[in-house]
Amino acid sequence: MQMNDWYPSRVDHQPRILKRKDPVLHGDEQSRNKGPFTPEQLDFFDKNGFLLLENFFSAEEVEGMKKDLDRLWKENRFNDSPEIIREPDSEAIRSIFDAHRKNERFNRLVRDSRITDRIAQLLGSDVYVHQFRINYKPGFTGKEFQWHSDFETWHVEDGMPRMRAVSCSILLTDNHSYNGPLMLIPGSHRHFVSCIGETPDNHFKHSLRKQEVGVPDPDSLTWLYKRGGIYTATGSAGSLLLFECNTMHGSAGNISPLPRSNVFFVFNSVENALEKPFSGQSPRPDFPGQPHAANPRAGQDKLIRTKV
C-alpha cells in the first residue's frame, strides 16, 4: 500500500464501506456554471452519479459507428492480440480495446467537443482518455458484467489516485430492459467499497472476460441497493450515458436475440495523473488503463486534452 492511498482495497480480509473523499463536481462553481450542462443536469449527476442524454447522436452517426463496429468484429475474428477480449464461455468477441488509436472515426469521437466540453465541465480541468473499448454483448450468449466500481480497478491496478474521472457509454443498439442493459445504483458513487482479496499477477487477462477479484461483497451491495435502488439505463441507439468513475454498475446476461453493443470510453482529469498501481504490482499494459506516466505512448493522448 502506498503512503497516500485514499481508497485502500484488496488489502484486508474484511470488506469495508468508506466515505468518498473527493467532490463529484470538480473545479470552481463559477466556471462550471457556464455550461454546456444546465445546473439541473449538474445537480442530477452530483446526486445520482450518472446522466443519460437521449438521442445525443444522430441516426447517421450511429449508423457510421455501427458499420465500423461490424467491420472491426469481422477483422478481429481470429486476432489473438491482447486488446481483443472474448466471452468467458465462447470465442465470441466481448470487447475490443483501444480502437480510438487505430480507427479514424473513433479517434474523432473522443475529441468531439460536444462530449469533451461536458466532461471538462464535470471534471473542472483538461481531460484525456484513460480507456477506450467497444463492448459487443451479442444476442443469446452475452454474459453478465458483475457489479463493480470502475474506479476501484483503476485505482488498484492502474494507479489512478483520486476520484476525478467520468465514463461515457454510447448506446449503439436500442437498450431494452431485456437485452442486458447497464444497471446503476444511484448514489453509490458517494461510497467506496473496499474489496477483499489480493490482485493476482496479470489479473486483467482474466478479469476482462470475467471479473472475480475487485468484486464488491454482497452485504455492501445490498447496503448500497437499499439506499439507492437500481436504475436500468434503457434508451434508444444514439443515447449517451455518462457515469461517475465510482458509480456501482453491472449488467445481466443477454439471452434476447438483440445484441447490446456500445462504445465505452473514460476521461480522466489531467490533474489526476496516474501513479504506481496501489496494488504494488506492475501497471497493466497500455490498452486497458492508460496512458501511464511510465508509458511511452502517453504523449499521444495529450492531443485530445481540452480546455474548460
Place this chain on the structure above:
Amino acid sequence: MQMNDWYPSRVDHQPRILKRKDPVLHGDEQSRNKGPFTPEQLDFFDKNGFLLLENFFSAEEVEGMKKDLDRLWKENRFNDSPEIIREPDSEAIRSIFDAHRKNERFNRLVRDSRITDRIAQLLGSDVYVHQFRINYKPGFTGKEFQWHSDFETWHVEDGMPRMRAVSCSILLTDNHSYNGPLMLIPGSHRHFVSCIGETPDNHFKHSLRKQEVGVPDPDSLTWLYKRGGIYTATGSAGSLLLFECNTMHGSAGNISPLPRSNVFFVFNSVENALEKPFSGQSPRPDFPGQPHAANPRAGQDKLIRTKV
C-alpha cells in the same frame, strides 16, 4: 417417433418451425363465456399466450407462502434427493419440485378454485397438476433460464401429446426489470419450434440445472422475436402469471441483491393424458413430469381435478 407425433422435435438435423395444430382456448365457446375470465381476458390470452393478473393473492397469502419457501430452503440445504435442483455453478438451491405433495399450504394452493376455475375455463375440461416446483433464483448468483417452450420438453420427455396445458407462476418477490423477471415472446405459442439434437438418457438430471437439449435455435427465436417482440413480466409480489404451455419464455440471470422467487405449477387437461415419451425413451421420474399413466402415484393428483 410414435405414429401420432403431432409435434416432432429432436429428431432432425435441421430446426423447423411448425404451425400449431391445437386451439389455444379449448372446449365449447358457450360454456367458456360463463367466466370467470372476461371475453377480453380470453382474447388476450388467445392472442398473446399469457395473462398477468396483478395482486391476485393478498399480502397475507404471499407472506405465508414465503415463510414456507424459506423453511423448505433451510430444510433442504443438505438434501440430495432428486427433487432438489441446484444452481449450475454452485450448490445454492435453484428449484424444489413436488412440494404440493408434502406441504399443506401448497397442496391447498393447487386446489384453489380461484385458480382451477380459470384454468378449467381455458382448457375446457377437468384438469390435474402435471408439475409443481418452487424456483428460488437467489440474488447475485441466480443463473438464466434459456428460451424454451415447456411443451417441447413435456412432449418429448414426458409424452404429453397435444398442446392443452397452462402454466401458473406466482410471483413471491417483486419482479423488477432488473432481478431476472420472466420474459415471454407474445404470439410464440402459435408456432412449434422443432429443435435439433437427440435427448440423452436421464436428460432431466442435467437439464433442470442448465438446459442444453430442447433449446430452440437462434434463427427460430429471432423469427419469433421479430413477430412478437419480448414482454417482460414485471409485477409486484402476489401477482399471478398464466402462460400457455407452448409460449416461448426464458429469463436472464439475476445479479441484483433481490431474489426472484416464484411458485410454478402446470395444469394439464385430463383429456390430454400422457402417452409414452415421444423421444422413445423411458419417462422421467415422477416429480418433473407426472402423473404418468404408468405411474402408481398418478391417482393422487386426480383429487384436484375440477369440473368446468
